[in-house]
Amino acid sequence: MPTSKSFFFSSLGKKFIMGLTGLILVLFVIGHLVGNLQIFADPEVINQYAHLLHSMGPLLWLVRAFLLLTVVLHIWMAVLLVIENRRARPQGYEGEHTHRASYASRTMKFSGIIVLAFIIFHLAHFTLRVTHPEYENLRYTLQEGAYAGTEVLDVHAMMVMGFQKPLISLFYIFAVGLLAFHLRHGFGSMFQTLGLRNKHWGGVIEKTTITFAVAYFLFNAAIPLSVMAGVVDNENIKSIDDSAEVMTLPEDDSPEQTD
Amino acid sequence: MKLQANEPEGPLAEKWQRHQANIKLVNPSNKRKYEIIVVGSGLAGSGAAATFGEMGYNVKCFTYHDSPRRAHSIAAQGGINAAKNYQNDGDSIQRLYHDTIKGGDFRAREANVYRLAEVSVKIIDHCAALGVPFAREYGGLLANRSFGGAQVSRTFYARGQTGQQLLLGAYSALSRQIGLGTVDMHPHEEMLDLVLVDGHAKGIITRNKETGKVTSHAADAVVLATGGYGNVYNLSTYARNSNATAIWRAHKKGALFANPCFTQIHPTCIPVSGDYQSKLTLMSESLRNDGRIWVPKKVGDKRAPQDIPEDERDYYLERKYPSFGNLAPRDISSRAAKQVCDEGRGVGPTGLGVYLDFSDAIKRLGEDTIRERYGNLFDIYHEITGESAYQSPMRIFPAVHYTMGGLWVDYNLMSNIPGLFVLGEANFSDHGANRLGASALMQGLADGFFVIPYTIGNYLSECREKHPTDGHPAFKDAEENVRNITNKLLNTHGRHPVSYFHRELGKIMWDHCGMARTKEGLEEGIGKIQKLREQFWQDVNIPGDNEEYNQALEKAGRVADYMELGELMCRDALERDESCGCHFREEHQTEDAEALRNDQDFAYVAAWEFKGADETPVMHKEELNYKETKMATRNYK
Amino acid sequence: MNVTLKVWRQKNANEEGHFETLEARNLNPNMSFLEMLDVVNNELEAESKMPVAFDHDCREGICGTCSLTINGQPHGPGEGVASCQVYMRSFKDGDTITIEPFRAKPFPVIRDLVVDRTAFDKIIQAGGFVTVRTGSAPDANAIPIPKETADLAMDAAACIGCGACVAACKNASAMLFVAAKSSQLNMLPQGQAEKDTRVLKMVATMDEAGFGNCTNQYECSAACPKLISEDFIGKMNRDYLFANLRQKFLRRKKKI
Numbered sequence A: 001m002p003t004s005k006s007f008f009f010s011s012l013g014k015k016f017i018m019g020l021t022g023l024i025l026v027l028f029v030i031g032h033l034v035g036n037l038q039i040f041a042d043p044e045v046i047n048q049y050a051h052l053l054h055s056m057g058p059l060l061w062l063v064r065a066f067l068l069l070t071v072v073l074h075i076w077m078a079v080l081l082v083i084e085n086r087r088a089r090p091q092g093y094e095g096e097h098t099h100r101a102s103y104a105s106r107t108m109k110f111s112g113i114i115v116l117a118f119i120i121f122h123l124a125h126f127t128l129r130v131t132h133p134e135y136e137n138l139r140y141t142l143q144e145g146a147y148a149g150t151e152v153l154d155v156h157a158m159m160v161m162g163f164q165k166p167l168i169s170l171f172y173i174f175a176v177g178l179l180a181f182h183l184r185h186g187f188g189s190m191f192q193t194l195g196l197r198n199k200h201w202g203g204v205i206e207k208t209t210i211t212f213a214v215a216y217f218l219f220n221a222a223i224p225l226s227v228m229a230g231v232v233d234n235e236n237i238k239s240i241d242d243s244a245e246v247m248t249l250p251e252d253d254s255p256e257q258t259d
Numbered sequence B: 001m002k003l004q005a006n007e008p009e010g011p012l013a014e015k016w017q018r019h020q021a022n023i024k025l026v027n028p029s030n031k032r033k034y035e036i037i038v039v040g041s042g043l044a045g046s047g048a049a050a051t052f053g054e055m056g057y058n059v060k061c062f063t064y065h066d067s068p069r070r071a072h073s074i075a076a077q078g079g080i081n082a083a084k085n086y087q088n089d090g091d092s093i094q095r096l097y098h099d100t101i102k103g104g105d106f107r108a109r110e111a112n113v114y115r116l117a118e119v120s121v122k123i124i125d126h127c128a129a130l131g132v133p134f135a136r137e138y139g140g141l142l143a144n145r146s147f148g149g150a151q152v153s154r155t156f157y158a159r160g161q162t163g164q165q166l167l168l169g170a171y172s173a174l175s176r177q178i179g180l181g182t183v184d185m186h187p188h189e190e191m192l193d194l195v196l197v198d199g200h201a202k203g204i205i206t207r208n209k210e211t212g213k214v215t216s217h218a219a220d221a222v223v224l225a226t227g228g229y230g231n232v233y234n235l236s237t238y239a240r241n242s243n244a245t246a247i248w249r250a251h252k253k254g255a256l257f258a259n260p261c262f263t264q265i266h267p268t269c270i271p272v273s274g275d276y277q278s279k280l281t282l283m284s285e286s287l288r289n290d291g292r293i294w295v296p297k298k299v300g301d302k303r304a305p306q307d308i309p310e311d312e313r314d315y316y317l318e319r320k321y322p323s324f325g326n327l328a329p330r331d332i333s334s335r336a337a338k339q340v341c342d343e344g345r346g347v348g349p350t351g352l353g354v355y356l357d358f359s360d361a362i363k364r365l366g367e368d369t370i371r372e373r374y375g376n377l378f379d380i381y382h383e384i385t386g387e388s389a390y391q392s393p394m395r396i397f398p399a400v401h402y403t404m405g406g407l408w409v410d411y412n413l414m415s416n417i418p419g420l421f422v423l424g425e426a427n428f429s430d431h432g433a434n435r436l437g438a439s440a441l442m443q444g445l446a447d448g449f450f451v452i453p454y455t456i457g458n459y460l461s462e463c464r465e466k467h468p469t470d471g472h473p474a475f476k477d478a479e480e481n482v483r484n485i486t487n488k489l490l491n492t493h494g495r496h497p498v499s500y501f502h503r504e505l506g507k508i509m510w511d512h513c514g515m516a517r518t519k520e521g522l523e524e525g526i527g528k529i530q531k532l533r534e535q536f537w538q539d540v541n542i543p544g545d546n547e548e549y550n551q552a553l554e555k556a557g558r559v560a561d562y563m564e565l566g567e568l569m570c571r572d573a574l575e576r577d578e579s580c581g582c583h584f585r586e587e588h589q590t591e592d593a594e595a596l597r598n599d600q601d602f603a604y605v606a607a608w609e610f611k612g613a614d615e616t617p618v619m620h621k622e623e624l625n626y627k628e629t630k631m632a633t634r635n636y637k
Numbered sequence C: 001m002n003v004t005l006k007v008w009r010q011k012n013a014n015e016e017g018h019f020e021t022l023e024a025r026n027l028n029p030n031m032s033f034l035e036m037l038d039v040v041n042n043e044l045e046a047e048s049k050m051p052v053a054f055d056h057d058c059r060e061g062i063c064g065t066c067s068l069t070i071n072g073q074p075h076g077p078g079e080g081v082a083s084c085q086v087y088m089r090s091f092k093d094g095d096t097i098t099i100e101p102f103r104a105k106p107f108p109v110i111r112d113l114v115v116d117r118t119a120f121d122k123i124i125q126a127g128g129f130v131t132v133r134t135g136s137a138p139d140a141n142a143i144p145i146p147k148e149t150a151d152l153a154m155d156a157a158a159c160i161g162c163g164a165c166v167a168a169c170k171n172a173s174a175m176l177f178v179a180a181k182s183s184q185l186n187m188l189p190q191g192q193a194e195k196d197t198r199v200l201k202m203v204a205t206m207d208e209a210g211f212g213n214c215t216n217q218y219e220c221s222a223a224c225p226k227l228i229s230e231d232f233i234g235k236m237n238r239d240y241l242f243a244n245l246r247q248k249f250l251r252r253k254k255k256i
């Protein structure tokens, strides 16, 4: 007699974890996006926000650990499911045919892996800053609120500086594109997996999924595009650029640096 | 041989209750000691096996299908009758009984039919409890429709898939028992012989379809629920694999075959389109409410139907039967269609078809109304023929649909061989010479769920000794017999595939023992079948071996049996020198071509005894002495 | 018309399979696909060659026996049809048609195009029933069931158990079958008492059989000869979750 002990080892249980972790990640990426969109406001806004997050101290680490666990679980389940699914059809069809499965749904494992690669790079790039230690030199003094006068890392300048490099921007756009693509299936799929889809909501969920994926991509892509187009700029960069010349990598030949 | 029907004493309405009260019960602790073999997992077989399992017997159930759920019962569309009187239209057990026995043209046994009507009520209760999603009204209560041969609405249905839903209900009950271990299920295992020990049925021989392994199975009693034998005609509405082998081999071991010639032919099926045809599809008879049936007046007129002017069309049903017109009864309209085709006026590529024309109805009511009424049927027609019945008339033709005959059984559903029970379409018991719509499902479930579980007790309680094991010499002999037949088939190495013989036999049966039969025709048919049988054993070509999955070999065994059964059907039709129900002897008809029954000389069940493949069988009569019912002329005018 | 067939031949589960090319000549476009195979087989038999084994029975789309993958599509071209309802007029003269069995690990090949689907029976045996002894049922009208519920249960019950859902699924998952069967009974009042155990046991048996996992692509529904909706899968996910929660939290309380 199967009991709830086996829930997490059942096919539906694994999928449930997939869906739940997916939901958490979706909520996170939405929050993250909203945070990032503050780049379009005065640098003060996003720097205030970043400081608020950083000042959370241990709580921030708790949230990060939780997110890490979520990602690990998500990937772990993904790997298990992919292996089991392969095993369930040892011999494929000669004339493979697809009725309605979206391209996104058939490439989840690939979009997922590239998204993972991006996440690692992204963390290294902006959170740990191992790839660009010079960002440490970008400083900003908060003007308003309780923290007025505190000197912090200039997140606005960091983002602008990062996206002024076309290669990074392109990779970023490509990656959020893939993430949006991953969600083009994942967002709707998660409702079904969690048992939240039925006859009446099926159509709405499908439309929402597409709208969400497109919107998520456009909003995300807007950030690097605006930076590259010069719509968003940062005064702070120029001064730092000069003073930090030694630390700039020589092969970095973005157009901004030549003038 | 004196046939004992074993009808209980007392008034008709009380027989079954009295009988139940008197049936010997098997002690619960003893039930575990009894083994019962059930062959077949259709409505009758699944119901019986599941209920035996619940009661505590040890059950082994066999089917040649890959799963019990695939039995041919699954294909029934229309519905199932029950005397529930939920519609408050005056239905009752008595009325259902009367409709059924009258529908059978008074050739069924009174007490059996009454019991069927009585038990029908419980079937619906049980199936609803099993989760069968019957159609319902907005108030949440069960819906009914009306069906041919009745003036009340007593047919329960589940869309056009009633048989499927009922079978899946019975299958779920059976599956529960399999899960619990009370029923040992053997799918893909075909019964090829019955084993008798001291004159009692004590086991069967089966062949595994996947491995070819021949195995003996011993038990205290054997229950056959193996369905009908309409595929003798090759083309029919039956599933391709439905066959007569189980009952025929039991017949060859001594079980009497009753009324083999009673076959029902349904008037509205999609006609044959070519030699390759494998199956005929039933179209609901309701189409005749709005369609007009016609053929060209000229013989061999090959013009498109639209090009044939009104005055060159023969609306033959309207002409011959002005008061009934296109709604003439099933058997009459089937025979009339055959007649015009025999005259060479049939339509379609094969000349075996008549038009069912909706153009007048479309003009009168509009295409939308017709679409609303018959849309799904028009779709089926389009899917199969590629033609649109909105634009040109449908072509229809009668097809073999059901066999009323089967192994002879007494009131307890036991054949003349003690310990051999026969249920469902495989027996002859309840439909006489003609079956009413929606009553076969009822009979299958009644036999399986509600009759045999009781009546088998009488026999089992008398089996005091443990049944012989499969090591008994009778089993070895029977296995040998099975292997011999197989080897003979495999070693013939002739020129024709088995389907050739099946097709030829079908043609003979259809021409000589079909909708209209004559003495000369039947005699000629017997001669042709004998010749074909001889040719079969010299000229059939079965590739491969026994020890593998071999569909040609399976089919060959079945066709070999059909050859013998077909001959018996002709013989029975010849012997029954009257017209009744679906058995129409041209010699016996009224002026308006209605069947002319002869109750004086033929009010009996013809039960045939096998004497050898090349010997003439012997007929035994069970006289039908109706005590409470009057044999009236069947008249639907 | 004439077509070339590329047919999967495999003697039994233990032997390797391969494609064989066969010619089907002088066909009538009104033939069913299975009748075309009959014709090809008759010719093979006349030459004392083993005919192509394929499963079939009712030939009208209700028994669920037929199980061909035609040009990569379980049950071939056309919506809402079984293999036996495919007609040669769906193909062109001169076409090459690939015919394969339903492919999934829990459906081992018996021969050629015939596969073993007993895994489905096992799932039903585990819980696809209402426990009711013969003769113990109350009057059928004692429990009214809203028409909508009965109709929805019938939508699920229409499943013919052919396994095309498994065959079409990119992951060889049996979710649509199990969902249809469990939902039918879980929706009806008769099925309530065993609602939780039913879905738990059926899913456990499905997993044991080695089917893949659903990734919500709904290929199953599209290939289903009865077009059974993927909505039932959502329902099963829900039922399964709640069944687990109830098992974990409520059952203990009842015992106290």
Ligand SMILES: Cc1cc2nc3c(=O)[nH]c(=O)nc-3n(C[C@H](O)[C@H](O)[C@H](O)COP(=O)(O)OP(=O)(O)OC[C@H]3O[C@@H](n4cnc5c(N)ncnc54)[C@H](O)[C@@H]3O)c2cc1C
Pocket: B039, B040, B041, B042, B043, B044, B045, B062, B063, B064, B065, B068, B070, B071, B072, B073, B074, B075, B076, B077, B078, B079, B080, B162, B163, B189, B190, B191, B192, B225, B226, B227, B228, B237, B238, B239, B242, B243, B245, B246, B282, B401, B402, B423, B424, B425, B426, B437, B438, B439, B440, B441, B442, B444
């Ligand atoms: C197209 C069509 C529509 C119909 N519509 C209706 C309708 O609307 N209403 C109605 O009441 N009736 C209808 N009928 C008739 C009705 O469906 C059948 O008479 C009834 O279902 C027979 O049930 P059964 O259990 O006796 O046999 P079946 O369902 O035929 O089952 C036979 C079983 O026996 C097994 N078997 C047979 N031989 C062997 C063997 N040698 N070894 C092992 N196993 C064997 C088979 O595998 C199968 O499991 C219809 C019939 C047809 C053809």
Ligand code: HEM
Pocket: A015, A018, A019, A020, A021, A022, A023, A025, A026, A029, A071, A074, A075, A078, A079, A105, A108, A109, A111, A112, A113, A115, A116, A119, A182, A183, A185, A186, A187, A189, A190, A191, A193, A194, C214, C215, C216
């Ligand atoms: C890190 C690498 C990732 C990998 C390898 C990965 C892989 C997968 C795979 C294989 C699936 C299952 C496919 C399916 O059910 O069809 C899946 C589903 C999903 N993923 Fe990811 N993914 C990753 C990251 C993410 C991220 C960052 C998010 C969110 C922003 C996310 C959201 C989802 C969602 C919502 C689902 C649907 C879950 C469901 O069907 O219930 N994934 N992922």
Ligand code: FES
Pocket: C055, C056, C057, C058, C059, C060, C061, C062, C063, C064, C065, C066, C082, C083, C084, C085, C160
């Ligand atoms: S043969 Fe029965 S569904 Fe196709």
